[in-house]
Amino acid sequence: xxxxxxxxxxxxxxxxxxxxxxxxxxxxxxxxxxxxxxxxxxxxxxxxxxxxxxxxxxxxxxxxxxxxxxxxxxxxxxxxxxxxxxxxxxxxxxxxxxxxxxxxxxxxxxxxxxxxxxxxxxxxxxxxxxxxxxxxxxxxxxxxxxxxxxxxxxxxxxxxxxxxxxxxxxxxxxxxxxxxxxxxxxxxxxxxxxxxxxxxxxxxxxxxxxxxxxxxxxxxxxxxxxxxxxxxxxxxxxxxxxxxxxxxxxxxxxxxxxxxxxxxxxxxxxxxxxxxxxxxxxxxxxxxxxxxxxxxxxxxxxxxxxxxxxxxxxxxxxxxxxxxxxxxxxxxxxxxxxxxxxxxxxxxxxxxxxxxxxxxxxxxxxxxxxxxxxxxxxxxxxxxxxxxxxxxxxxxxxxxxxxxxxxxxxxxxxxxxxxxxxxxxxxxxxxxxxxxxxxxxxxxxxxxxxxxxxxxxxxxxxxxxxxxxxxxxxxxxxxxxxxxxxxxxxxxxxxxxxxxxxxxxxxxxxxxxxxxxxxxxxxxxxxxxxxxxxxxxxxxxxxxxxxxxxxxxxxxxxxxxxxxxxxxxxxxxxxxxxxxxxxxxxxxxxxxxxxxxxxxxxxxxxxxxxxxxxxxxxxxxxxxxxxxxxxxxxxxxxxxxxxxxxxxxxxxxxxxxxxxxxxxxxxxxxxxxxxxxxxxxxxxxxxxxxxxxxxxxxxxxxxxxxxxxxxxxxxxxxxxxxxxxxxxxxxxxxxxxxxxxxxxxxxxxxxxxxxxxxxxxxxxxxxxx
Numbered sequence: 001x002x003x004x005x006x007x008x009x010x011x012x013x014x015x016x017x018x019x020x021x022x023x024x025x026x027x028x029x030x031x032x033x034x035x036x037x038x039x040x041x042x043x044x045x046x047x048x049x050x051x052x053x054x055x056x057x058x059x060x061x062x063x064x065x066x067x068x069x070x071x072x073x074x075x076x077x078x079x080x081x082x083x084x085x086x087x088x089x090x091x092x093x094x095x096x097x098x099x100x101x102x103x104x105x106x107x108x109x110x111x112x113x114x115x116x117x118x119x120x121x122x123x124x125x126x127x128x129x130x131x132x133x134x135x136x137x138x139x140x141x142x143x144x145x146x147x148x149x150x151x152x153x154x155x156x157x158x159x160x161x162x163x164x165x166x167x168x169x170x171x172x173x174x175x176x177x178x179x180x181x182x183x184x185x186x187x188x189x190x191x192x193x194x195x196x197x198x199x200x201x202x203x204x205x206x207x208x209x210x211x212x213x214x215x216x217x218x219x220x221x222x223x224x225x226x227x228x229x230x231x232x233x234x235x236x237x238x239x240x241x242x243x244x245x246x247x248x249x250x251x252x253x254x255x256x257x258x259x260x261x262x263x264x265x266x267x268x269x270x271x272x273x274x275x276x277x278x279x280x281x282x283x284x285x286x287x288x289x290x291x292x293x294x295x296x297x298x299x300x301x302x303x304x305x306x307x308x309x310x311x312x313x314x315x316x317x318x319x320x321x322x323x324x325x326x327x328x329x330x331x332x333x334x335x336x337x338x339x340x341x342x343x344x345x346x347x348x349x350x351x352x353x354x355x356x357x358x359x360x361x362x363x364x365x366x367x368x369x370x371x372x373x374x375x376x377x378x379x380x381x382x383x384x385x386x387x388x389x390x391x392x393x394x395x396x397x398x399x400x401x402x403x404x405x406x407x408x409x410x411x412x413x414x415x416x417x418x419x420x421x422x423x424x425x426x427x428x429x430x431x432x433x434x435x436x437x438x439x440x441x442x443x444x445x446x447x448x449x450x451x452x453x454x455x456x457x458x459x460x461x462x463x464x465x466x467x468x469x470x471x472x473x474x475x476x477x478x479x480x481x482x483x484x485x486x487x488x489x490x491x492x493x494x495x496x497x498x499x500x501x502x503x504x505x506x507x508x509x510x511x512x513x514x515x516x517x518x519x520x521x522x523x524x525x526x527x528x529x530x531x532x533x534x535x536x537x538x539x540x541x542x543x544x545x546x547x548x549x550x551x552x553x554x555x556x557x558x559x560x561x562x563x564x565x566x567x568x569x570x571x572x573x574x575x576x577x578x579x580x581x582x583x584x585x586x587x588x589x590x591x592x593x594x595x596x597x598x599x600x601x602x603x604x605x606x607x608x609x610x611x612x613x614x615x616x617x618x619x620x621x622x623x624x625x626x627x628x629x630x631x632x633x634x635x636x637x638x639x640x641x642x643x644x645x646x647x648x649x650x651x652x653x654x655x656x657x658x659x660x661x662x663x664x665x666x667x668x669x670x671x672x673x674x675x676x677x678x679x680x681x682x683x684x685x686x687x688x689x690x691x692x693x694x695x696x697x698x699x700x701x702x703x704x705x706x707x708x709x710x711x712x713x714x715x716x717x718x719x720x721x722x723x724x725x726x727x728x729x730x731x732x733x734x735x736x737x738x739x740x741x742x743x744x745x746x747x748x749x750x751x752x753x754x755x756x757x758x759x760x761x762x763x764x765x766x767x768x769x
Contacts, residue, residue, distance in 0.1 A: 419463025486717030
């Protein structure tokens with residue numbers, strides 16, 4: 001069974017050692033609009049930085065931090081802020097940057113505290129520690145003898161190496177002016193190669209976790225907007241270390257892959273900027289080397305400030321589609337020819353990166369949809385969409401509730417435009433890459449919102465039906481984390497049925513854990529992953545690596561699903577009242593010296609034992625018993641058994657009514673209630689195997705005949721949460737999950753014919769639910 005744990009920093013993991021300033025442990029950052037990435041160089045101990053500068057004030061930082069902030073505990077290096085007795089050396093080769101010997105040349109900025117503990121920042125001119133040429137030099141830095149300032153002199157302040165938080169190389173383009181916000185006339189490209197990187201001295205070695213989680217069935221999602229600062233080879237290494245295999249679903253993002261014009265808008269003549277291209281090239285190559293395939297994912301979402309005004313979706317009043325991010329993103333109109341042409345060229349460029357890495361082309365169009373504003377207005381009224389629809393354009397108004405025939409026609413027409421746009425992108429990929437696998441990702445919480453039943457016409461159009469795509473990918477994040485499992489499950493099946501994608505043509509993406517409620521969210525997410533795996537979908541992914549790292553989540557397979565197998569079939573013989581039953585509790589009794597007893601009840605529920613042997617009548621039933629025993633492989637596989645004395649919510653065996661048992665009280669949020677049976681004021685028993693079709697549900701004083709479904713292990717799943725204060729009650733018939741108590745079944749035919757009943761001991765299974 002797939003489970004998870006939160007990996008503590010002090011977890012007893014395998015350990016190893018690493019040298020300080022290992023190239024994989026650098027990061028990069030830059031102001032919005034500039035672009036930069038770092039990848040491993042072609043030779044050992046090397047690093048390549050690629051950058052694009054938009055403004056004279058842009059500064060790119062190549063960063064090394066004492067704390068390994070972007071690492072998961074399975075491969076996190078120790079935090080050691082003392083750099084005493086460390087000597088760093090490397091070869092510096094730059095192009096398009098201010099030279100080492102110039103004013104505003106590359107500087108090593110060091111942030112930490114002085115010997116007295118006061119916060120301090122030092123600025124070290126690298127040229128003072130270089131030998132060679134201003135764009136090709138050997139640099140040696142001894143942290144025990146490092147001085148700040150422009151001119152190297154004994155009067156210059158010494159850097160205190162004993163308490164450093166982070167350091168970074170400050171990189172700027174020629175013409176650097178920190179006070180200027182005006183853009184360059186054109187984007188300025190630059191590159192920096194560090195080779196022969198080495199750190200020597202007694203302080204140069206760090207401890208690092210070196211764990212490897214065994215392979216499991218869950219796949220990983222990554223996203224460039226969240227990982228751009230990291231070395232892609234380390235990202236792929238971490239994915240593998242955490243037990244993920246086979247394929248990575250990678251979203252290229254909405255804000256970092258574009259090249260920008262001096263105006264600050266994206267340059268539609270360039271599909272992918274040089275920094276993003278270099279990063280994704282290295283990512284694909286590293287994935288190939290580790291045995292992964294990659295699905296590159298592209299959406300219709302762009303950072304709003306980068307998006308041309310004419311491309312944006314708009315509502316009836318002309319307001320642009322804006323998400324809730326800060327700063328906001330927008331959605332491009334599927335009717336905008338320029339926008340779709342740009343996305344088509346972006347898609348082709350990323351697919352070419354896959355072929356260059358000798359990977360099969362797998363490409364996803366992610367979350368294409370018409371945006372719905374916070375006041376439930378459809379954003380399908382931009383000028384391009386109005387022109388495409390023509391005289392049939394009408395205001396759909398609030399998308400919730402029933403719609404007129406004219407409004408439905410408007411939604412259908414919007415859906416046709418959306419399907420045509422995605423078909424244009426998919427068609428271009430297939431034309432250039434024969435055999436490419438095309439996937440469509442849809443966000444069910446938006447496309448199949450139960451409050452807006454007609455919205456599927458626009459946002460889940462029939463034009464997406466198989467074989468328009470090879471794979472349908474679905475995600476239902478907030479429904480899962482808010483406990484609306486029944487709605488999520490039903491919507492997933494509805495989408496697959498509507499678009500005609502079989503199980504083997506479907507992927508499921510599980511997420512998204514929020515910072516505020518991450519513990520509860522991960523429990524729900526792992527439950528959804530287990531459910532999707534049991535259904536047999538082709539692939540199940542978790543979204544996404546940054547949240548896995550943030551929360552130190554380790555997903556693993558504990559093997560229990562194989563060990564605790566269960567066949568949902570009934571014991572084959574109607575045993576009647578002849579069977580014997582023995583409920584048992586576990587109680588620890590301690591008798592003190594004075595004779596007083598102290599009792600501790602170890603089990604909240606009794607565990608039942610049965611002997612079904614006395615109910616076996618005749619050789620035909622005996623043969624069925626042996627056949628059933630062999631099919632269950634003795635005690636290996638569980639099954640249903642009807643307790644002849646206690647099988648109803650009403651008393652022990654009466655006809656159930658909807659008001660029999662209290663399951664809980666609504667709070668306006670909770671949608672999941674387990675079936676329970678109470679025995680007086682004592683035991684509260686979980687019912688995990690209700691008889692299908694026998695369950696009746698009441699909320700408040702009213703029986704509910706719809707709006708709920710029966711989930712796994714006896715959970716009632718409501719489509720909408722019961723109101724706060726409303727009692728939820730149920731009536732039902734039920735079986736007991738049991739297994740054979742022994743791997744051996746002893747039957748003597750002569751004794752049986754003489755009237756002696758065989759012994760068939762059964763024992764109740766405690767199901768994990």
